[in-house]
Amino acid sequence: MISRNDCIQMDQADDLANLKNEFSLPDNVIYLDGNSLGARPKAALTRAQEVVTQEWGMDLIRSWNKAGWFDLPSRLGDQLAPLIGAGRDEVVVTDSTSINLFKALAAALHMQAAQAQTASRRVIVTERSNFPTDVYIAQGLSRWLDRGYHLRLVDAPEDLHAAIDRDVAVVMLTHVNYRSGHLLDMKTLTAHAHAQGAMMIWDLAHSAGALPVALNDANADFAVGCTYKYLNGGPGSPAFIWVAPKHQTQFSHPLSGWWGHATPFTMDPRFTPDPGIRRALCGTQPIVSLAMVQAGLDVFAKTNIEALRRKSLALSDLFIELVEARCAAHPLALVTPRNHAQRGSHVSITHPQGYAVMQALIARSVIGDYREPEIMRFGLTPLYLGFTDVWDAVEVLRDILDRQDFNANQSRDAVT
Ligand SMILES: Cc1ncc(COP(=O)(O)O)c(C=O)c1O
Numbered sequence: 001m002i003s004r005n006d007c008i009q010m011d012q013a014d015d016l017a018n019l020k021n022e023f024s025l026p027d028n029v030i031y032l033d034g035n036s037l038g039a040r041p042k043a044a045l046t047r048a049q050e051v052v053t054q055e056w057g058m059d060l061i062r063s064w065n066k067a068g069w070f071d072l073p074s075r076l077g078d079q080l081a082p083l084i085g086a087g088r089d090e091v092v093v094t095d096s097t098s099i100n101l102f103k104a105l106a107a108a109l110h111m112q113a114a115q116a117q118t119a120s121r122r123v124i125v126t127e128r129s130n131f132p133t134d135v136y137i138a139q140g141l142s143r144w145l146d147r148g149y150h151l152r153l154v155d156a157p158e159d160l161h162a163a164i165d166r167d168v169a170v171v172m173l174t175h176v177n178y179r180s181g182h183l184l185d186m187k188t189l190t191a192h193a194h195a196q197g198a199m200m201i202w203d204l205a206h207s208a209g210a211l212p213v214a215l216n217d218a219n220a221d222f223a224v225g226c227t228y229k230y231l232n233g234g235p236g237s238p239a240f241i242w243v244a245p246k247h248q249t250q251f252s253h254p255l256s257g258w259w260g261h262a263t264p265f266t267m268d269p270r271f272t273p274d275p276g277i278r279r280a281l282c283g284t285q286p287i288v289s290l291a292m293v294q295a296g297l298d299v300f301a302k303t304n305i306e307a308l309r310r311k312s313l314a315l316s317d318l319f320i321e322l323v324e325a326r327c328a329a330h331p332l333a334l335v336t337p338r339n340h341a342q343r344g345s346h347v348s349i350t351h352p353q354g355y356a357v358m359q360a361l362i363a364r365s366v367i368g369d370y371r372e373p374e375i376m377r378f379g380l381t382p383l384y385l386g387f388t389d390v391w392d393a394v395e396v397l398r399d400i401l402d403r404q405d406f407n408a409n410q411s412r413d414a415v416t
Pocket residue numbers: 096097098099131133134174178203205206226239
């Protein structure tokens with residue numbers, strides 16, 4: 001079995017190990033929750049001070065032009081684009097993932113309704129285990145449209161293919177499942193959806209910045225995702241939306257606010273959408289938070305996503321191997337696929353007292369999170385985690401389980 005010394009040597013041989021210096025993390029914390037809230041890039045503090053003291057404090061309203069605030073959603077979109085296999089002028093960083101999903105789904109349903117061959121279709125396919133906001137947004141929009149749209153909720157990834165048939169208007173899937181960490185095959189599913197005449201929307205919340213994504217190569221239609229997880233944009237940082245170049249001129253969504261106008265400052269009472277991706281914008285953006293996204297994205301310029309993916313898989317392989325070897329006496333079950341082609345960058349493991357065990361880990365500075373039912377989630381983020389961190393985290397887990405050092409009767413915090 002791999003020893004702690006082996007892990008130290010793996011860290012010494014790791015070309016990506018220095019990237020940890022880009023982040024500010026408390027000493028002695030092993031942070032396994034970058035899949036929920038990424039760590040803070042050191043540069044974020046400098047950038048925040050600059051935005052608040054100089055751009056806001058001194059330059060005031062002039063900063064919309066002088067500091068490029070107005071263009072920030074598209075500038076950041078261009079910076080993010082290579083990480084998701086998109087091109088320039090195809091992505092904007094704006095609003096939340098939920099809101100962007102609403103726009104993308106509304107636009108996709110509208111485009112399908114406008115085509116004779118697909119106008120009668122009323123089914124939206126997604127996974128029952130998709131992150132709830134995705135399901136809620138689709139339910140809410142369907143109810144609001146009141147035209148008979150309804151969800152077909154699929155129970156297992158292997159059933160998706162059969163569920164996407166010629167009744168389906170839109171397929172809306174999350175690339176890496178928030179709970180299981182299961183990675184779907186974007187290219188094959190997109191090709192199948194298109195062959196059935198459906199449009200394809202991808203939620204990249206758990207894949208952007210975690211693994212290579214190839215939206216254009218997969219010929220997807222729309223994508224959305226978070227910047228506060230693997231892209232390290234900060235708590236609640238604005239999300240992104242991608243529209244395939246072929247759809248940009250038809251992309252029409254109901255949140256047609258003035259930031260999506262072709263010429264916002266003409267103050268025209270008629271809405272004329274921007275000719276490009278900026279039509280996906282709605283209203284004024286939270287500039288301070290948006291500025292932090294740049295600090296997160298800048299780190300990716302110092303490495304490449306393929307190398308990060310290799311390290312992420314090596315970390316999660318090591319984590320699984322050590323948990324299975326060192327905690328074998330305990331009722332743990334691996335939820336995440338072992339197969340690399342089906343695994344994102346977090347590992348989920350059940351324990352009947354999963355919440356209590358996770359709280360005990362957090363109390364000992366090994367920070368992951370808990371999701372129903374019984375799931376302990378461990379994010380293996382290659383930018384700031386080493387192999388020795390993984391070894392040490394599993395050692396704390398083993399100790400907690402061996403000594404049953406957790407409180408099974410504690411009440412739950414609001415955020416688990
Ligand atoms: C798959 C997925 N979609 C969306 C979200 C979040 O959306 P929002 O930022 O709008 O809360 C999350 C996590 O919070 C998620 O895991």
